[in-house]
Amino acid sequence: MPETRPPAIRQIVIVGGGSAGWMTAAALSSLLPADQVGISLVESEQIGTIGVGEATIPDIINFNALLGIPETDFLKATNGTFKLGIRFLNWGGLGEDYIHPFGQHGVDMNGIDFHQFWLRYKADHPGSTIEEFSLSAVAAKSGKFTMPDANPRSVLSQLRYAYHFDATAYAAYLRNYAEQRGVQRIEGRVTEVHQDAQTGNITAIDLDNGQSVAGDLFFDCTGFHGLLIEKTLGVPFRDWSHWLPCDTAQAVACERGDAILPYTVSTAKTAGWQWRIPTQHRTGNGHIYASHLLSDDEAIDSLLKDLDGDVIGSPRKIRFRTGHRAKFWEKNCVAVGLSGGFLEPLESTSLFLIQEGISKFIALFPAADMPSVVRDEYNRQLVKKFEQVRDFIILHYKATTRDDSPFWNYTRTMDIPDSLTDRIELFREAGRVFRYEDELFSKPSWVAVMMGQNIVPKSIDPIVRTVDPAGITRSLQSMKSAMTSAVSNMQTHRAFLETYAWSGKDAERGAGGER
Amino acid sequence: MGASTGKPRPIVVSGGGLAGNLAAISLANSLGQGFEIIQIMEPGAPPEDLVYGHAADPEIYNFLRRAGLGEPALILATGTSFSYGTEYRHWPGSGGWMQCHHAPFPTIAGIPLRHHITRAGLALEPFLISAQAARAGRFAHPPSDPDNDLSGAEYGYQFDPAEWTAQLDQLVAGSRVRRITSPIVEVAIEDGLVSAIQLENGQTVTADLFIDANGPSRRIIEAAGGRFRTERTIRAGLSVRETQQPGPPCLTIEADAAGWTSKAHLQTAERMIRVGADDAGAEAPSAVSIALGELSEAWVGNCVAIGHAASVIEPLTPAPMIMLRRDIERLLELVPASAGMTVERREFNRRFLEDVEHIRIFHDALFLSVSAPEEPYWQAAAASTENAKLQRKISQFGNRGILTSYDLEPFNEEDWTIAHMGLGRRPEHYDRQIDGLAAAESDQALARMKQSIRQLVSKMPPHNVYLNRFKQYLRRQNHA
16 A cells, blocks of 8 residues: 655654653663664753652563563662552551552452452451452561462462662663663753744754754653643643642651561551652652641651651652643653653552553654644543542542541542542442453452442442352452461562562662652 | 341343343342342233344353353254354445454564554455455354464354243243233332332232333333433334355345345344335335434433343444343442442443443444435434544544544454454554564565465355254263
8 A cells, every 4th residue: 555654753852861751761762773763861960850659560560571671680770679569557547557459359259359259258257357368468468578470370379569669770770771772861951942933843952061952752751840841832730639639748768677568658647648668778758748738847757757767868858739731742742750740659650650651652653743643642541541540549538537637627528530439439339349441450459448448338249149158258268378378488578689689789878768 | 238138129120022031030140049030021922123133242152151041052942153243245435344253363573463454555354264254154163272363263143032032031931030921001100219010910019120121112211210312213124034054154234225234144044134214115014113222321210221121223233232231231230239229320321321322433433434325324324423432533543543442342442443444444654663573574474374364264164064063063962
């Protein structure tokens, strides 16, 4: 078929380093032949990066695999540790504690979700919690880790994991990777952006060193500045702070104890929450809060009071805005990372959202004319992803009985998106969870958080009532004992890391928080 | 929440046709003794319901099996035959194509098949095992080995709804469903809910939940306040011809100026449906006028409409049967746990309307390339094809072969790719992903694929031969 081919993209310019910039550079350089498409990345050492989200979700494994990065290399280079889930303290109510583990709970039987059987079991075993049936949760609580088994018959096949790591080190690692594949790094600050008078497309950027960098396509990885997408192209921002009122973080590192926990901890506080992220050499901490309800000094005091080791350096303040660009891709500019949108890292989705921004772009890789149909589809898919993650995060704030501060009184009673209301009500009615087709968070994730935060179904699905309760009890108890014995045979997380991918670096002093 | 110990909660299924029987048996199988299933039927055989058409998609296999109706029973006890899909002939704007069922398409060097085909300027059909087998009139069950090309050949059935209804009738009769045969005299409504159904035999039947499977009479759902929206009307007639042996393992739909005619090739009969404009006059003696459309809400109060009581879809694809299956699946997932049903009702209606929309855009897509139609049938069919989702699908595919999909669509990406290409839509540009792979390399891979499919098809037995052998095999199994 004769084809009138629009010219191909020849030169890609990524503005901004950090996680978003170097992840983009690494992914593009691994896929595009260097002799056909030039890639340059402009960054300035004077501009600090916000190393977003060192806690991740299992999708990061796919990203590294796409790049062909060996896991042990990566863990050593980034002081990485394993993560089996997130432990939430004080969220549903003060003194409450649950784990949102990776992977599923138990085993679905006869096409019926496991949690339905568990609800039936719980009727006769009121003390039971659903996390007793998640291998990732049981291992996490015991501080243990091992690799999942690919054999689906093995109980270890149910284990899922992600990582904690030093995001700045990850960016440096990816920089090395990208530069080896022909990405040209240009040091400099952007002083001016040139646009085509007719199309409005960005044609080139001028740097403070006098250099001018031209390109067919620009990635805006300039973080909250939004240098291209906002300052140049004027794409508006959709603000979600009425649902997610936190707007400030204070981050600091501290010494860690001997054990290394294989999970992230998120502790709900008076006007926000605090993270604890263990890496090989230290522990990252941060307090995220709503600045109109808590002063910076109060936030810092609260942060420092709850460290479980000696503080390293002093807290660093980060302001942010929750929401996303009305368009992630406008003209010949794609915003990846914080310039495109931000959702607080309560479910460790920051790097994932960057990853989605890159992979959806690659799937739609355009010719140089960048037709609007391609951009529209990209924007539609990214907005949908952001909204799905948003709903899941809002759930944590809404499903609470806390009434000990104006912050919780607000989130507990606020209006939430209809999509989320419907989901909560369906679960409350008979424990039903419907996952939308390409949704990030799986049914077990929704179940873990809803159960963990006291959204208890009024009754069980009528379909489970056909199953003999004694049979359910037998099945569940055998699952539980298989898990307990599998976990008792595992090494501690630290022992596993030491033999698998120990970086051998001592705690580095002086650097600020992990973000 | 305790174990259910009280009196069983009654659910009434009203209607004795395909929808009623399928719903009754599925509810009885899925729900425990905590529910009593009561089916209310009119005396005598249910009227012929030609709007189900004669095509069932591959997913019906598991659904019927769970209902207790396995493939052996379908093949031995009814005239059901296999179907790789539907061949459209003389379709306006395209000519024709084989709309076959297919497992996810293979990739070459990790890049989807359609991009290779677009770059090479080739047709899709030679690369689809089920299309090639259907055209050759051959059939064999797909093997489980995913490396075998034949494993991509998914199949559904060509069937007579009345025969399936009769099979299900026996299953229901042998189940715990309590059946009452008596015409409905009155549907009593209290506070917007159906409180009881009065029967001619004097019985009053009460329940928590009522399923209206009464077809277009909508006897209960309309009493409960359900409103049917008519999109357009068609005229359709059925004719049946006895045959010695079955034709090809696919349906054919032949278009002409006044409408279209579908032909299903069952084991010993050809069943034809003629569809034309409503005012075109009867062409077959049995032709009737049919209002296509759907309820604005399929679940109103404590009454759920399924099958043709809920939506009437032109039998142009397996969609009518897909919709009935989905109606029942949705119901099973949402059987209310308590008397307040607001939550379940809202979710049911949301998904019902999405299914309706997603089926409609697939059908509408078939009429988009009908240019400037003058004949009344085509004019009416092509009149209302404005839909944002459809526009997006067409423009995304037309630009670069991108498949846009929405949540849980009844027609999957393969169905859409086949329809787009069958209707002559070609992406303007091929996807840049493929630039990394030399054209010669992908051409070679395509040639190998085509050759291996051709060889495989030549070794498959004709549909009738396969059916006979399969039946012999099943009978031996039954004796053993």
